[in-house]
Amino acid sequence: MTAAATHPSRAGAVTRNALAQLAGDRRFLILSTVVPIVVIYLLKVFWDALDTPLLQQSRFAVPGGVFIVHFVTYVLTAIVLVRERVAATMERMFISGYRPGEIVAGYLGAYTLLATFQSVLILAWLTWLFDLGLGLGGTLQVYLVMWLMAVVSMALGMLVSNFARNEGQVFPFIPLVMMPPVFLSGMIVGVDALPTWARVVSHIVPLRYAVDVIHKITDGVGALSAWGSLLTLPALAAAILFLAARTLREEV
Amino acid sequence: MVSAVRLAKRYRTVTALDGVDLAICRGEVFGFIGPNGAGKTTLIRAIVGALRPTSGTVTVLGLDPLADRWELRGRIGYMPQQPALYPDLTTRRNLAFFAAAHRRRGDGADIDRTLAVVELADRAGDPVRTLSGGMRQRVSLACALVHEPALVILDEPTSGVDPELRAAFWEHFRAMAAAGATVIVSTHQMSEALMCDRVALLRRGRVIATEDPGVLLRSGRATVELWRDGVRTSVTLDDYPSQLPGLIGDGVDRIEVTLEPLDEIVLRLVAGDKR
Numbered sequence: 001m002t003a004a005a006t007h008p009s010r011a012g013a014v015t016r017n018a019l020a021q022l023a024g025d026r027r028f029l030i031l032s033t034v035v036p037i038v039v040i041y042l043l044k045v046f047w048d049a050l051d052t053p054l055l056q057q058s059r060f061a062v063p064g065g066v067f068i069v070h071f072v073t074y075v076l077t078a079i080v081l082v083r084e085r086v087a088a089t090m091e092r093m094f095i096s097g098y099r100p101g102e103i104v105a106g107y108l109g110a111y112t113l114l115a116t117f118q119s120v121l122i123l124a125w126l127t128w129l130f131d132l133g134l135g136l137g138g139t140l141q142v143y144l145v146m147w148l149m150a151v152v153s154m155a156l157g158m159l160v161s162n163f164a165r166n167e168g169q170v171f172p173f174i175p176l177v178m179m180p181p182v183f184l185s186g187m188i189v190g191v192d193a194l195p196t197w198a199r200v201v202s203h204i205v206p207l208r209y210a211v212d213v214i215h216k217i218t219d220g221v222g223a224l225s226a227w228g229s230l231l232t233l234p235a236l237a238a239a240i241l242f243l244a245a246r247t248l249r250e251e252v
Numbered sequence: 253m254v255s256a257v258r259l260a261k262r263y264r265t266v267t268a269l270d271g272v273d274l275a276i277c278r279g280e281v282f283g284f285i286g287p288n289g290a291g292k293t294t295l296i297r298a299i300v301g302a303l304r305p306t307s308g309t310v311t312v313l314g315l316d317p318l319a320d321r322w323e324l325r326g327r328i329g330y331m332p333q334q335p336a337l338y339p340d341l342t343t344r345r346n347l348a349f350f351a352a353a354h355r356r357r358g359d360g361a362d363i364d365r366t367l368a369v370v371e372l373a374d375r376a377g378d379p380v381r382t383l384s385g386g387m388r389q390r391v392s393l394a395c396a397l398v399h400e401p402a403l404v405i406l407d408e409p410t411s412g413v414d415p416e417l418r419a420a421f422w423e424h425f426r427a428m429a430a431a432g433a434t435v436i437v438s439t440h441q442m443s444e445a446l447m448c449d450r451v452a453l454l455r456r457g458r459v460i461a462t463e464d465p466g467v468l469l470r471s472g473r474a475t476v477e478l479w480r481d482g483v484r485t486s487v488t489l490d491d492y493p494s495q496l497p498g499l500i501g502d503g504v505d506r507i508e509v510t511l512e513p514l515d516e517i518v519l520r521l522v523a524g525d526k527r
Contacts (some may be wrong), residue, residue: 024341092350094325095332096330
């Protein structure tokens with residue numbers, strides 16, 4: 001028998017377990033929903049203070065909202081998984097027979113469900129607050145991008161948690177993973193305006209692809225006109241998840 | 253059942269296991285006894301495949317704990333030193349989760365039976381964070397036993413458990429062994445050594461003795477007080493099973509023998525004193 005002998009029932013058990021933990025940890029649930037809501041409100045306050053009628057509101061507000069989902073999902077996933085390591089439940093999972101792939105898939109299942117609802121809430125708030133006026137089609141397309149970014153963020157959180165022994169060690173990874181997207185994703189300044197080296201580096205920044213698709217949506221030409229970026233997001237998620245499953249340490 | 257040959261684990265500055273040889277038989281209750289830092293937990297983690305030895309080999313149920321880990325893990329039950337439970341989940345959910353690793357139904361009779369063994373049936377629906385330390389220890393034990401493993405490996409299962417429940421735990425370990433399971437228990441409570449069929453005494457990463465605890469007890473010193481013609485004398489015997497009969501001669505009115513307690517014998521052995 002090898003690690004390849006994974007079983008959906010075990011991944012399902014990990015998902016149910018993670019969901020039950022979420023239900024039992026209200027603080028976590030509140031943090032993962034209320035924090036983005038509050039931060040998006042601050043974004044609106046900031047936007048109103050700028051008072052620049054020339055700039056298209058949705059072009060900045062939507063990527064900003066997606067970035068907030070990216071940030072919160074990434075940090076919370078990393079911390080939850082490191083907590084499993086600190087409490088030794090991760091090791092106990094392994095010794096009880098859970099395979100790395102089942103643990104990654106199980107957690108992904110649970111947190112994807114959370115992200116599905118979280119994205120609905122955040123997008124509704126964003127649409128109402130900024131009066132986005134994207135129409136049903138545009139809103140659904142933004143939702144897809146936001147949801148894909150949430151999955152990418154979870155994958156990144158899982159990957160990073162494999163390199164931290166305790167919650168404290170997660171913190172250095174937060175700016176490392178979260179600051180480059182602010183400047184290199186095209187969220188504030190277009191990627192084309194960046195120097196060559198920064199443009200090259202921007203290719204490994206997942207948010208760059210999300211911002212590319214969102215700009216097409218807010219420009220009214222539709223997500224499919226950036227199909228390359230749209231397909232890159234799930235591909236990146238799959239690649240990072242693969243890395244996360246491969247680097248999940250079972251032994252010391 | 254479990255064997256180790258010249259097993260060693262070295263970290264950068266610390267040698268946790270230093271050439272351990274061991275052979276544990278089926279149906280035995282086997283104790284790892286030693287002070288903190290002796291290597292008990294490292295040895296257990298090598299047996300369950302949670303760490304890669306620096307050198308030497310371990311064989312568990314005929315399998316390599318690392319190369320054959322997935323096959324092995326279905327057949328062993330492991331209770332780590334820290335409870336390693338989900339505090340926000342109920343007792344029953346914790347058990348169901350670890351039972352599900354073995355693809356057992358999470359709501360079945362297995363869980364009820366195991367909860368009864370650890371006397372926690374009445375707390376099945378309570379979140380683990382609301383339980384006392386001793387109760388958490390019992391939930392942790394239950395998680396290791398829920399799939400009825402052939403080999404049970406328990407790292408200090410009775411720490412923080414009150415004497416009454418400790419006795420119940422040991423009764424259960426003996427019953428499991430009687431039913432054919434092999435039980436490995438680590439402890440720093442020397443008195444628990446007597447409950448084992450055999451014990452390995454560990455000191456600084458080495459097994460310094462593997463004995464039947466009765467043999468260990470007989471290897472201890474005895475203090476003998478003799479009243480001969482009303483005069484009391486006191487002698488210490490290094491080998492009382494052979495020396496004591498010679499003392500009981502004519503004129504002895506009364507004799508009182510105090511055997512060295514097992515914990516002192518063990519402490520003396522692990523401290524490196526000669527017998």
